[in-house]
Amino acid sequence: MRTASARKHLTKIAATVALVAGAATVAGVGTFGAYTDTTTVETAVSSGKVSVLMNGSEAGIKATAAKMVPGDKVVFPITIARGADSTELGDLTLTTTITDNNALTSALRVSVDTCTQPWTATMTCPGSATNLLTDGTVSAMTSVGGWAQPIGWITQLNSNSPVYVRATLSLPTTAPSTTAGLSTTITWNLTGTQRAGKTTVVDPTSLS
Structure with a gap:
């Protein structure tokens, strides 16, 4: 009797477990458990700019030559540099504009020299000078x-x-007398253009 009761009890338990398992199988159709992990690549991007300075200013400089008479000369130094935050240059051009092209403009002459070092207060070159233009x-x-x-x-x-x-x-x-009492404005525009685009390959060992 004990053996028969025990068998029935065990059979009942087994049947109950089977039913529970079967119900779980039906409820779990279309779902599953999974472990996940997410990693990222963060890239900081910024754009460059072109900055050409004359005497430390992007706005350029203004030089005044007032009330000139024949025989006068006006000498001024210009330091040209690339701004500290500027991308490298690929081209550099100089253009000239004149507001009033009159007898005075026609008579004016310009000479240009460069020096390997800053010009002194007396406009002499303490280094090696190169003449670019004379009169x-x-x-x-x-x-x-x-x-x-x-x-x-x-x-x-x-x-x-x-x-x-x-x-x-x-x-x-x-200079002829027709230059008397006239005025004009001469503007030299120095334009810098960015370097050509390039491809930079990142060293994998620098990524962290």
């Missing part, structure tokens, strides 16, 4: 761009070495 006609510069094509300065500027320029504006003694 160039200002009125003719709009057709040729400017007193120099400074593309040769790109390598120097990209290495963070300034270009030291001395410009001399003169009204020759031979």
Whole structure:
């Protein structure tokens, strides 16, 4: 009797377990458990800009040559540099604009020199000087761009070495009397262009 009761009890328990398991199987159709993990790649991106400075200013400089008479000269230094936050340059051009192209403009002459070191207060070169232009006609510069094509300065500027320029504006003694009482504005525009685009490959060992 005990053996028969025990068998029935065991059979009942087994049947109960089977029913529970079967119900769990039906309820679990279409679902499952899974472990997950997420990793990320964070990339900080910024854009560069082009910055060309004249005497430390992106706005350029203003030089005044007032009440000139034949024989006068006005000498002014210009330090050209690439801004500290500027991308490297790929091109550099100089253009000239004149507001009033009159007899005075036609008579004016300009000479340009560079020095390997900053010009002194007396406008002498303490290093090695290079002449770029001597007594160039200002009125003719709009057709040729400017007193120099400074593309040769790109390598120097990209290495963070300034270009030291001395410009001399003169009204020759031979200037005609028709230049008296006139005025004009001459603007030299130095335009820097970014370097060409490039592909940078990141060293895998630098990623962390």
